[in-house]
Amino acid sequence: MMNPHLRINKLTKRFAETVVLSDFTLDVGRGEVVSLIGPSGSGKSTLLRCISQIEHADSGFVMLDGELLGLTMSNGRLKAAGREKVRNQRAEVGMVFQNFELFPHMTVLQNIIEAPVHVRKISLFSAQEQARNLLDRVGLENKEHSYPAELSGGQKQRVAIARALAMQPKVILFDEPTSALDPELVGEVLSVIKGLSNSGITLVVATHEISFAREISDTVAFLDGGILIEHGPPEIVINNPSNPRTQEFLSRILPI
Ligand code: ADP
């Protein structure tokens, strides 16, 4: 790809002896929606955590909008970037977790404005105004004063999505955003993500919802054992995969 929005280049990540990501390379275009599918333990979360700088890869790099994340080039070598730079870069990458990770002691509105006010330094007034617009967008206009414990899982996840959007990130990473939800609440979260998929934001979505992935994705990446096995349009990777490992995985999880 000529100028990918997100470039994942030869990432390798080990935990002790275990290689969790192996020489992992993937380019994502601006506004592209890419789904990560693959068995449990295949490295999806670790990949997202390396992109968002929660984890540090052992080798390789990630570039967003042409900028190295978490690293600087010095005398022809890559070294860790300074804390300030890393903090600013983290603000450009939104992350939505399986278990929502809302701040339990804060209201919905406080959850959403926290980072814009404290990291982006925008005024309280405009942060609140923006937060209310985002709550409208995720269908939670009358929940601003609620606490997370008062919400259903689907509502919590929609707050988490609004919170990610409030930072106006360049890319949003979703780590199995519906895996912790009761089945009847999955649809409301998927429909919010589907709305974002048409909005021009670059999205990387780890998911087990294969029919959803097929519907919203520009491309689908199948991982197994920390390796990118197959990557391409959903019509190929999901409907007509060429790799036997992809075929075997899909045959286990897709209804016949
Ligand atoms: P997935 O999200 O696809 O289920 P993960 O990225 O969570 O996969 O995990 C990939 C592999 O890395 C698994 O074998 C997991 O046990 C291992 N792993 C993940 N995080 C850690 C960690 N912090 N310490 C040790 N091993 C880990």
Ligand code: MG
């Ligand atoms: Mg995971």
